[in-house]
Amino acid sequence: MKKITWFVVVVLIAAFMAGCGGSAAKGKNLKAGFVYVGPVGDAGWTKSHDDGRLAMEELDFVDESTYVENVPEGAEATRVITELAESGCDMIFTTSFGYMDPTLEVAEKYPNVKFLHATGYKTAENATNYMGRMYESKYLAGIVAGNMSKSGKLGYVAPFPIPEVVRLINAFTLGAQSVNPDISVQVLWTNSWFDPVHEKEAANTMIADGCDIITQGTDSAGPQEAAEAAGIYSIGYDSDMSMFAPKAHLTAPVWHWGIYYKDVATKIHNGTWTNDPIWWGIETGITGLSPYNEVVPQKVRDDVAKAKAAIIENDNIFTGPLYDNQGNLRVEEGVALTDGEKLSIQWFVKGVNGKIPKASQE
Amino acid sequence: MNDLITILYAAIASGTIILYATIGEIITERSGILNLGVEGIMLMGAFFGFYVAYTTESLILAILGAALIGGLMGLIHAFMTITLQANQVVSGLALTMFGSGASAFFGINMVGKTLKASFHNIPIPLLNKIPVLGEIIFNHNILVYFAFILPVIVWFIFNRTKWGLALRSSGEEPLSSEIMGIKVIKVRYIATIVGGVFIGISGAYLSVAYSRLWVEGMTSGKGWITIALVIFANWNPLIAYGGAYLFGGLTQLGLNLQKFNIAFPIILLKSIPYVFTILFLLFISLKGKRSNLPKALGESYFRESRG
Numbered sequence: 001m002k003k004i005t006w007f008v009v010v011v012l013i014a015a016f017m018a019g020c021g022g023s024a025a026k027g028k029n030l031k032a033g034f035v036y037v038g039p040v041g042d043a044g045w046t047k048s049h050d051d052g053r054l055a056m057e058e059l060d061f062v063d064e065s066t067y068v069e070n071v072p073e074g075a076e077a078t079r080v081i082t083e084l085a086e087s088g089c090d091m092i093f094t095t096s097f098g099y100m101d102p103t104l105e106v107a108e109k110y111p112n113v114k115f116l117h118a119t120g121y122k123t124a125e126n127a128t129n130y131m132g133r134m135y136e137s138k139y140l141a142g143i144v145a146g147n148m149s150k151s152g153k154l155g156y157v158a159p160f161p162i163p164e165v166v167r168l169i170n171a172f173t174l175g176a177q178s179v180n181p182d183i184s185v186q187v188l189w190t191n192s193w194f195d196p197v198h199e200k201e202a203a204n205t206m207i208a209d210g211c212d213i214i215t216q217g218t219d220s221a222g223p224q225e226a227a228e229a230a231g232i233y234s235i236g237y238d239s240d241m242s243m244f245a246p247k248a249h250l251t252a253p254v255w256h257w258g259i260y261y262k263d264v265a266t267k268i269h270n271g272t273w274t275n276d277p278i279w280w281g282i283e284t285g286i287t288g289l290s291p292y293n294e295v296v297p298q299k300v301r302d303d304v305a306k307a308k309a310a311i312i313e314n315d316n317i318f319t320g321p322l323y324d325n326q327g328n329l330r331v332e333e334g335v336a337l338t339d340g341e342k343l344s345i346q347w348f349v350k351g352v353n354g355k356i357p358k359a360s361q362e
Numbered sequence: 363m364n365d366l367i368t369i370l371y372a373a374i375a376s377g378t379i380i381l382y383a384t385i386g387e388i389i390t391e392r393s394g395i396l397n398l399g400v401e402g403i404m405l406m407g408a409f410f411g412f413y414v415a416y417t418t419e420s421l422i423l424a425i426l427g428a429a430l431i432g433g434l435m436g437l438i439h440a441f442m443t444i445t446l447q448a449n450q451v452v453s454g455l456a457l458t459m460f461g462s463g464a465s466a467f468f469g470i471n472m473v474g475k476t477l478k479a480s481f482h483n484i485p486i487p488l489l490n491k492i493p494v495l496g497e498i499i500f501n502h503n504i505l506v507y508f509a510f511i512l513p514v515i516v517w518f519i520f521n522r523t524k525w526g527l528a529l530r531s532s533g534e535e536p537l538s539s540e541i542m543g544i545k546v547i548k549v550r551y552i553a554t555i556v557g558g559v560f561i562g563i564s565g566a567y568l569s570v571a572y573s574r575l576w577v578e579g580m581t582s583g584k585g586w587i588t589i590a591l592v593i594f595a596n597w598n599p600l601i602a603y604g605g606a607y608l609f610g611g612l613t614q615l616g617l618n619l620q621k622f623n624i625a626f627p628i629i630l631l632k633s634i635p636y637v638f639t640i641l642f643l644l645f646i647s648l649k650g651k652r653s654n655l656p657k658a659l660g661e662s663y664f665r666e667s668r669g
Contacts, residue, residue: 039466039578041473070579188620191632195582197573198613201376205617208368221474225575228476243474244575355623 030091030269032056033084034067035077037096038194044219044238045193045255049095049118051239052257059262061269073098078105085110091268093261094118096193097162103127114268119164121343123275130260130278132286135171135342137253139317140289140304141235142175144250145213146183147300148233149176154185155206157216157223159193161356163345165217170349171317172215177351179303186211187354196222207232213250224249233295240290252290259286279339283312318342323350365621369614370498377610378509379568383588384595384602385512386560390436392520392597393553394533394546394658395443398454400561401585402461403435405578407565409465412576413472415566419479424570425505425563432562433555435461440554444547447662458585466578473577481505481571505567512560513599520599529553533656536663546663561588590639597654609635 034053038046046069057065066089068080077099084092085106091114094103100120107115107127115127123129145154154176158165169187176183186209188202199222203214207230214227215235221244227234228245236242236252260280267273280286292301310316320331324347331337337345346356383400390397397403411428415421435457442453481503490500520526531539532549540546568584569576587609595601616631646653 041466041470041578043474043577186621188617192582194579196575196577196580197379197568197582197584200573200575201372201613202617204372205368205614205621209621220577221575222573225476225573229574244476246476353623354620 029061029063030265031063031089032065032265033081033087033089033092034065035071035080035084035092035094035096035099036067036069037071037073037098038219039069040067042194042219043221043241043244046095046219048239048255049093049257052255052259052261053093055258056261056265059265059269062265071099074102078102081106081115082109085113089113091116091265097164100129114273116264121277123277125275128275128277130264131280132255132260132284133279133281133315134253134255134287135167135317136282136308136311136315137287137289138168138171139175139178139311140307141215141251141253142172142177143179143304143307144289144292144296144300145172145215145233145235146176146179147303148250148296149180149183149213151210151212152180152183153209153211154183155203155209155211155214156185156187156354157199157202157206157214157218158187158189158354159218160191161189161346163343166348166356167342167345168217169352169354170345173349173351174317174322175307178307184351184353187348187352189354189357190218192218194219196220196225199223200226203227204230214248221245233293236290242290242293247293250293250296253287254290255287256285259284281312281315282308324348325350325352325354365618367494367497369611369618371501372614373607373611374498375502375506375572375610376613377607378506379564379572380584380588380591380609381509381513381602381606382564382567383561383585384591384606385516385599386432386557386564387588387592388557388595388597388599388602389516389529389560390554390557391592391659392533392656393529393550394536394656394661394663395440395550395554395557396450396454396660397436397439397457397554397557398451398589399435399439399457399461399585400588401581401583402458402465403432403558403561404461404565404568404581404585404588405465406435406461407432407562408569408580409469409472409565409576411562411566412475412477412569413469415477415479415570416472416475419477421479421481421570424479425566428562428566428570429559430562432558432560432565434558435562436555436558437551439558440551443662444550444554447664450660450662462579469576469578475576477570477574480574503571505563505571513602516599530656533658536658540665547665550663561585564588587635590635593655594635594639594642596642597656605638 036046040050053065071077071080093116095118097119103115103117104122107124117129119131120129173185186206190198199218199220203223203226213233214223216223216237221241224234224241224245227248233250234248235250242249318337320335321333322331324330407428410431411424414427415424442448443450483501486500490496528544528549532546536546591605595605612631
């Protein structure tokens with residue numbers, strides 16, 4: 001009897017080990033791991049990645065995908081990424097800027113695992129970074145806002161003063177100004193990606209100040225809720241946030257990560273993956289606008305469609321003359337920002353009322 | 363001037379969140395029980411209050427529900443630390459983890475729901491006509507008004523009633539109290555449950571009245587600020603007013619400073635509650651003043667050890 005018990009135990013352990021490491025050894029089916037900075041229920045950035053993860057899971061050769069949510073950026077991330085690599089993941093997606101160094105650090109120890117880091121810029125043999133040109137969709141959202149605002153004052157709840165966020169604020173502003181050159185955009189920093197209450201307070205502060213459209217670069221629906229309560233319009237971000245603000249929510253620039261996740265899984269599966277950094281444009285569908293609120297007139301929708309076609313034809317959003325909000329000419333007539341300049345942008349365009357805190361400019 | 367009114371008005375509305383929780387924690391700590399589960403209890407209250415408000419559309423039931431769940435969490439802590447004599451720090455931290463996890467798990471379907479019922483502002487007749495002050499203080503909803511009088515009631519109970527005396531002495535000298543005929547265990551049970559009730563209500567105020575949405579982890583550290591604030595308030599419910607509204611105002615100030623293009627690092631503003639608390643502790647020890655820190659706070663009480 002005892003022998004049988006032992007036998008069962010050994011078989012179970014063997015099966016368990018096979019289950020953990022099996023997929024990598026076979027070289028066929030894939031297992032994916034995701035590291036999230038917020039909760040899956042954030043209705044924003046993290047949810048958009050999780051939707052992408054679920055879309056990728058539909059691929060036949062993706063056996064399994066797991067995620068770890070609410071992972072702080074820094075040392076804790078290193079531990080989580082290591083655990084995912086240990087558990088037999090073939091590809092690990094780390095979806096916040098602060099995971100960059102931890103990702104590269106772990107990538108060095110697990111050469112057979114592919115590491116994909118969103119929003120960063122470092123690469124290694126088995127690691128790269130990926131991002132979409134969200135600024136294109138932000139520009140389109142700006143067109144909607146510029147058309148729908150009466151006061152000409154827009155409010156932008158912003159997380160951290162990093163180039164990514166600054167770039168999106170600029171694109172949104174330029175989009176709105178393409179409709180109405182006098183538009184100004186008030187920026188309030190919350191210094192957090194996800195703090196629904198504080199974000200709502202920031203939105204309320206701007207509403208009290210006369211802003212009649214609220215948008216955001218943060219991940220929670222707090223600002224949407226504030227706009228709905230105040231009876232003004234809003235523009236969401238990351239995911240369709242209309243459920244939080246059915247009357248206020250005009251549209252939202254959203255992520256469709258599934259398009260990229262399916263592509264990268266396919267390439268890893270058939271061995272054609274390379275570590276070239278990805279910065280996909282709106283033509284791939286990785287970003288876009290969520291369905292419009294019925295109050296958005298057809299003319300505005302046509303404006304957006306036209307602008308979108310122009311962007312696809314010739315990425316022309318950051319083309320001179322562009323002035324910063326101190327009045328200095330930053331980009332000469334006819335000159336466009338290079339990708340490198342876009343990625344490191346640390347100045348606001350004319351019409352943005354806000355300051356980039358000194359500490360972040362090192 | 364208008365900006366100032368807006369800031370102070372918002373400071374009161376925002377400070378009310380931590381005021382309820384702080385009063386709850388002061389009641390609990392004064393009896394000698396340290397409850398580090400505030401963050402978790404607030405989240406449970408926020409979730410459950412929102413859930414009840416959404417399903418029943420009754421605000422009264424929502425508040426009662428949050429109070430109930432808060433009281434229940436308090437009861438768990440009381441049972442763990444008083445009856446089973448578990449370490450209070452560990453039990454409190456476990457409660458925080460449990461509350462964050464359970465509220466996120468059960469609340470997943472409440473994300474994105476909007477409430478029909480809402481707490482309307484009730485301007486107090488005549489008083490709201492006072493220039494400036496009337497606008498800042500006398501045009502809030504009922505929960506904010508109740509928070510105006512709650513600390514006074516609690517202060518009165520602490521210092522002018524037999525119950526208060528029993529509560530405070532249980533936190534100071536449980537052994538002698540028992541000899542004097544105070545049922546320390548019963549007192550501590552009640553204090554921990556009542557404390558949980560108010561912490562639960564603070565969560566419901568946050569989700570149902572203040573932000574009107576539920577998202578997991580929405581307290582984002584307010585429970586910890588509460589614990590700092592209790593020390594800052596020197597376990598005195600009346601000082602808790604100042605602390606709660608001050609900390610509420612600091613957030614608003616941070617946002618408003620930006621409007622005038624003063625780029626004060628918000629990170630620093632957010633850390634001020636903790637800095638103040640440390641300064642306060644420093645002040646006390648330098649001045650050699652006696653703080654109201656309950657002497658027996660955090661210690662298990664063994665009734666057997668009397669003999």
